[in-house]
Amino acid sequence: MLPEGVMIIETLKKNKVFSALTERELKDVASYFEAAAFNKGKTIFIEDDPSDWFYIVAEGRVKVVKHSIKGKDVILEIISPGEVFGGVAVLDRRPFPASAEAMETVKVIRISRKNLFAVMESYPGLSLSLVTYFSNRLRNAHDTLRDIATERVEIRIASLLLKLSEKAAVEKDGFRKIDIPMTRQEIAEMVGTTVETAIRTMSKFQKEGMIRTSGGRIFVANAPLRVFLQS
Numbered sequence: 001m002l003p004e005g006v007m008i009i010e011t012l013k014k015n016k017v018f019s020a021l022t023e024r025e026l027k028d029v030a031s032y033f034e035a036a037a038f039n040k041g042k043t044i045f046i047e048d049d050p051s052d053w054f055y056i057v058a059e060g061r062v063k064v065v066k067h068s069i070k071g072k073d074v075i076l077e078i079i080s081p082g083e084v085f086g087g088v089a090v091l092d093r094r095p096f097p098a099s100a101e102a103m104e105t106v107k108v109i110r111i112s113r114k115n116l117f118a119v120m121e122s123y124p125g126l127s128l129s130l131v132t133y134f135s136n137r138l139r140n141a142h143d144t145l146r147d148i149a150t151e152r153v154e155i156r157i158a159s160l161l162l163k164l165s166e167k168a169a170v171e172k173d174g175f176r177k178i179d180i181p182m183t184r185q186e187i188a189e190m191v192g193t194t195v196e197t198a199i200r201t202m203s204k205f206q207k208e209g210m211i212r213t214s215g216g217r218i219f220v221a222n223a224p225l226r227v228f229l230q231s
Helices: 004-014 023-030 087-092 113-122 125-150 153-165 184-191 195-207 222-230
Strands: 034-038 043-045 053-059 062-067 073-079 099-102 106-112 175-178 211-214 217-221
Touching (some): 004 023, 004 106, 053 087, 106 113, 153 184
Antiparallel strands (some): 034 106, 043 099, 062 073, 175 217
């Protein structure tokens, strides 16, 4: 287990906003952060909570969830190590627009809004990095919403599986492991469909050799999925 200070610096190095800082600057910025841990299923913040903290995932995965009036949850994003969540609300000084929940045992680092702005004043280049970072995230969100609105369910699920698998570092026998314990319910919530449809589609993909499951994880055959998406 890494000491807290080392873990904070290593997490900042993974993040696209802070990774350009020098070692000395990283140590200075890291002094404003603190670490926190959450068990699987625990809520990190709830929609409409005050956005007092800017979070970066150090270990594990976090899902950002929007709760609808009808009680149906939609997973907006899955946040991996080195990625920010809740950041736009902090910069806007508005309540969090969605909830964040630990998908597994999670460690995060966080900085208060006041200290984040102090750091940005000390290192003005971070402001541009933040704008670029969130612009890219917003573009990805728009692409996801477009797909949900226009593509059939099979395409949406195939695209999601491919995107999640591309975060994996190792490919074996043509398959990449999605190293996140994804349930069929969560897959349905990410693509805007029913659990039954997600189960049926995943079964079809498995029969056709595009995915396989083992040990509670999904393994994706990237090449066949790409062919399917292009057909």
